[in-house]
Amino acid sequence: MTYMHIGKDFTPPDIEGKVTGAARYAEDFRRDGLVFARLLTSPIPAGRVVSIDASEALAMPGVLGIFTADDLPESKPPANPALAKEFITYIGQPILAVAAESEELAEAAIERIVVEYERRPFVVDPLDTLVEGGPDPYPMGNSLIRTGEAAAGTTASGTGVGQIKWTSDQVASFRAGRFPTGASFPEEWMYGDVDANFAQCSTILEEPFVTIGYPHHSLEPRTGMAYWENGKCYFHGSLQSHTVGHDALSAMLEIDPANLVFINENTGGGFGSKIFPYPTMAVTGRFARKLNRPLQLRITRPEEFYIGSARSGMQGWIKIGLRDNGRVGAVDVAIVGDAGAGGGASGGSAAEHISIMYQPEAMRFRGMSLYTNTAPRGAQRGPGQNEMAAVLSPMMDKAARQAGIDLVEFRRVNAPGMDAKVGSRQGVLSSSYYPQAIEQVATLFGWEQKKTLPRQISATKVRGIGVGEGYHSAGASGYDGLLRIAPDGKIYLHTGVGNLGTYSYAGVLRAAAEALQCSWENCVVVHGNSDLHLPHSTYQGGSNTIFTETRSSHVAALDAIRKLKTIAAAQFGGAVEDYSIGGERVFLTSDSSKGMSYGEAAQKAIELGGELSGMTYPEDIHRTTQRSVQAMQGTGLIGVAKDTLPKSGTAPGFAIAMIEIELDTETGKFDILDYSGVAECGTVIHPMGLRQAMNGGGVWGFGMAAYERHVYDPQNGLPANVGLYQGKLPTYLDVPLHMKTAGTDMPDPQSPVGSRGIGEPAQGCAAAALMSAISDALGGHLFNRTPVTPDMIVNHIAQNSFNTGDLKTNTF
Amino acid sequence: MGFSHAASGFKGEFCGRVYSLIKGRSWITLVVLIKCSSLYTTCLGRLSQPVNPKLTRRRFIKGVIASGVAAASTSLWYTASGQSRPAGAVERLLTISVNGQTRRVDVAPQETLAHTLRYKLGLTGAKLGCNRGECGSCTVLADDVNIYSCSTLTHEVKNKAILTVEGLRAADGTLHPIQAAFIQELSPQCGFCTSGQIMSAVALLKSNPRPTREEARNALSGNLCRCGAYDHYLNGVMRASGQLS
Amino acid sequence: MSSHDVMPEIGLYQPVSVEDAVGLAGQLAERGWLLGGGQDTYGWLKDRAKRPEVLVDLKGIESMRGITETADGIEIGALVTLTEITRDPLITERYALLAQAAGRVASPQIRNVGTLAGNVAQDARCWYYRRGLNCYRAGGNLCYADTPEGMNREHALFNTSRCVAVTPSDTGTALVALEAQMVIRNASGERVVDAEDFFVGPNLDITHMTVLGAGDILTAVRIPAKWANAEFYFEKVADRNVWDFALVSIAAAMRMNNGVIEDARLVAGAVQCTPRRLSSIESAIRGKARNQETADQVASLATEGAQPLNFNHFKMPLMENLVNRAVRGHVV
């Protein structure tokens, strides 16, 4: 299918601001009378606040007030409180905020506040709280109980804190890499007959594994600024979604959503940590109201480490069975997740990754979310799936090698195709061209040729090649599209999608431009400020946006087209079906001279009123969209609709990568010589944007596989790597000089423009491919752990058996 | 920050008792207070006098911040009393060159260049990603050399020409070749590190107009990009230097 | 870590002559803080982990800036930036070892302002210490890193004494290898200290990394002609190739004569609190050919006496491997 816009590069409207410095982020906004708030954070890993004496600080001229947990509604564990009082659960947890006329004063004031704490026992390793008699991170327990359905990696409502304990034998057995007989797991699902299928497998692999969590470290810390005028709250914040969080933020501020103006044109990275409003935002907005002054709460880099969310860790055991033909016959996996202080672990989605990528004929998952007194965890770029992909890939390689099958052939044999099933319920997919992606990347990379290259490059350099796969669900439905054609002929495409840096907020609107057959230059993207009347759009967990929002853009455009034709039919007679659009005109199909421009039609819409100019609107659209339409009434032709297009099954996002590394056996360092990645995300709507997603995800993958991790000192609960330097975010010199990425570009039937999202899998495939390549370079050695760092490689080669024997999370 | 010793179940019994015994005895506190305040007065007294009698104003004329002595003493006063700094106590007016313009600005001795640019001159292009030289989002040029403005005192560069991302456009509004190339190559993702990437790239092209890709990545390596857009930034540099079309 | 990250109020002097600076430094003593490139300064101040009252910015002192040829080698002003060192023809031609080491420091922007003096005089990078904890190095009673459960992957193998921090300086190892001399001024005059003696371990002074005391200013570094144009080897292994401090580094200078090693200096970084002279290797390779065989013979001597901690055992094989490379003279 040939498109006007879909599949073509374009210049997103916000990019010029980014290269000129004109793009403004939350902290760039100032306002007359602005006051500055800073946080006092907990020095202890667990305990409670006994008392706060701020009298000395408040006596300082220029210090305006403090804001504590008492100023907020009570929060119950495991919900992460904006400010802690009864339940301090990690070092760095905000205790109070103090506001002053300057940041310097606020910081000086913090030093004068005396907080009395009572300490409680703490724990930084999930297995240390799991063992009988081990300390609990909360006074009431150590584990997440889901009383309702909640998204993976989030702590939505319907959660509680329970207690799970194993015997010390069970914990010791689990630490030693064996399944702990008789141990209880609160989460469990199974499909097929696992034992029977294992019995039919000729290759059985049983491995323990650990993946260590790490902070998101979005480059823009979650600074916020708020002010109140005439009962309205104007909030400059940093979220990766926009309108979907509107009601939640209003609730945090206890105001009517109509009285919240959320301004967020640019977001300096989110990666899952800014999908929904986060607790600190309550402090910013409410403290501003309390002081009745514009207030900025700037978050520092260390604070971003503490409260900016992080990936959860996993400690697990897996048993994999392969049949003679290389098919994965059965998988049994047990995962103890490290949910930090008040997050959710992602064992379930990790298991989901296995279920879809290898299509085992039978599978069992057992898991639990344990809390530790470490930074709270939340969704991070493919939570569960990506770290599972990374640690699983070398294991699958090992199994394939044992079965005598080429690593890529093994993936081919097990690849999820059109009829693939996913997860515990064995649901279907909207479509899958993943087998084609395998062939595409094998060609791009030259797998068959690279496979034959000698492994030993020189006396000290070895080559490793690897393959990795990533998956994430990539789309939903049911959100609203909204556009306005103005009398001047301009087409205003409104979106409530956040600008998280992928340009998808603009890319999805091109589906509307495509349907309207209008030039992109004539379109105006309206986003980033709820005063600009935005529709209710999807939450942005990377891959979700494109599938979901091309659909809502499309339905808005269809609504507009219907209205254009209705207006034309009213003007020129005939039925609506007799009219066509093209060249930004609506005209009689049989006589194109009978027609009018979009601008003229918009003028007519205003005159005719009713649904045409938004005076009435469909009842099924969200309240947010309704408010926006109300505000736009009578200003042009309004296209507005809820996405009720048919949708069945899971819309998948797949990615597969291949990596060639040169590993230095004397230093444990390696260079990535070749990175090739292919995304299976349906039709590519924005080729450069896709490359950005794939390459950026690749860098994230390298970070996960080889650099980033939480390290906590078990003696005192201190995090060892708070800043960016110790966080080891990959730099220019840690990634390949060139990255080759592409997409399959084959349409998904459930998207009007055929596209699904990508984002999370881009990281998973890279991390997995790198782990696979490192293992390959070391003769198939398994570290069973992410990340794999030079010290581990050097120790392995020196055969000093110094590490990896004891698999633990949150440690070096 | 203090702790409740009674409430703290973890404190050793013995230690806690000794601590409270010592801390609780007002006589010690009194002695300590008296001693501290006398030391404090001594310090103030010493600081209020010229630190070095030989350092005349004339000898200091080029380099010294006239505020040095006063600033030091007021900072002590400030810390000790919790009073906000008396206005105008020190001469801090600087004339600095930013983006080709001469700007008069009141700069505290400890003020970072990022602070001056962002909060006093309204140039928010340089971002604070970490505020400690670990990300590069605040990169600006000082005499064509790229530096972290978060880790530079404004007083350190007062004699240098500062160039920020806002100063790159030509007078007629034309974008700098790096800016144009970064748009064409869709280099930024979230954009937060972009100003810094651009400034490092501009510094590179000033000294090396046709860098290799390897040279470019070395030159930009002090700029972190969390989105991982490195490949695209390098494409942008290669395009801007006419090596990619 | 505190919630602080803005600069505290502090005084600032910008003297333009060494005499003035020395006078200031002497009178301010512990209350003062010398400022070169400032890259190891602002973090301490922003964290409120160190609280000097006055900064003395030395960058206005022209006499501390140049690189000059002397009767016996070269003299590098203490304020010469690391970038300047990587580009200076005198250094790159004769003392490439130093240029290579300087080029591996931190990041370009830090090298652009970071000075040679600052790089050698920087404080320990132990994360516990940097966090502002009151460990031995901060004048306290204990070490958090050297315990059965301490997170000490980046810490020392040798010559620890309560504190197990390592030297973070990349140029320090090169300067010790080159037998550089450090020129130090204070109110009572000038003294010259061998680079090897410039760095001090915790057994001698647990709260300082160098011999520099209050009132001392490192004004210049002299490199003797002895090692000019020798055969050099420098390598630094770090987690990331930018910003990170060495896990282990090696700096070597060798003189060849008739195909054998006539004289050599090998120095390892990040394995103890000071750059570690590898004297046993030096004497073992003297008179031998510079090849793989010699390297294989001697490499294991490098770690004799090492006392690894919980997480830094890898530094032993890594150090041996780097010594092996330095002796054989090539990577592959």
Next chain:
Amino acid sequence: MELIRYRNDVWGEEVILGVSWDLLWVVSVTAFVLLAAHAIFMAALAKKKALPSSEGKRINRHDAIDRAFHWIMAGSVLVLIATGIAPIVGLRISWLNIHWIAGLVLTFVCVFHIIRAMFWQDFKSMLIGPADFKEPFDETIKPGKYSFEQKGLHWAMTVLVIAVAATGIILFLNINSPWWQRPSVTDEGSLGIYFLLHGIATLGLVAFSAVHIYFALRPEKRFYTRSMVTGWISEAEMKENHDANKWKPE
């Protein structure tokens, strides 16, 4: 000046770090001033008496083994003070190993001394009874083997050395040694108390060592010093300073 140094522990809680070393100067200066005053007083005002002759019959005062104990103890205490003070005053020597070795020597020698004193020596000769308190005020009362001042000094040193050794051993257990690796410190407050007590005992040791050395060097007491070297005092010295009824040398 402060008396006690405080720091924040790993969780920001204020704990005792140790004694303020400013007190070292106070103690040193005070000791010096008092001893100087004593010297001046003795030189200018005190009644000058002719020193008893060291000739004549020699009376055994200290066995060789006790003299050896004394000098080993003295040596180790001086080494301990010197090595302990070196880092405080900024002297760069590798002090710690010498310090703990000297500490171990002192401890072992003290243990031996205590055992020997209790079972093989005349333990009672060192005991202070109520009657002893008259001794300084009545010139007619002469002591037995040890004068009241000597007993006082000895017991003061005993307390101080035991205190410094006991706390020193605890601190020793908290550093690496050839026999063990240092443990994790779970209670920094307690560690600080040990440092405080060690420091206070050190201050006392410095003061009493100064007093002891001063008197050992004083002309009228020098024969005691000689006796600690050679073992004997003369009959004249015995008569002048001791009551033969109370001390019957073998």
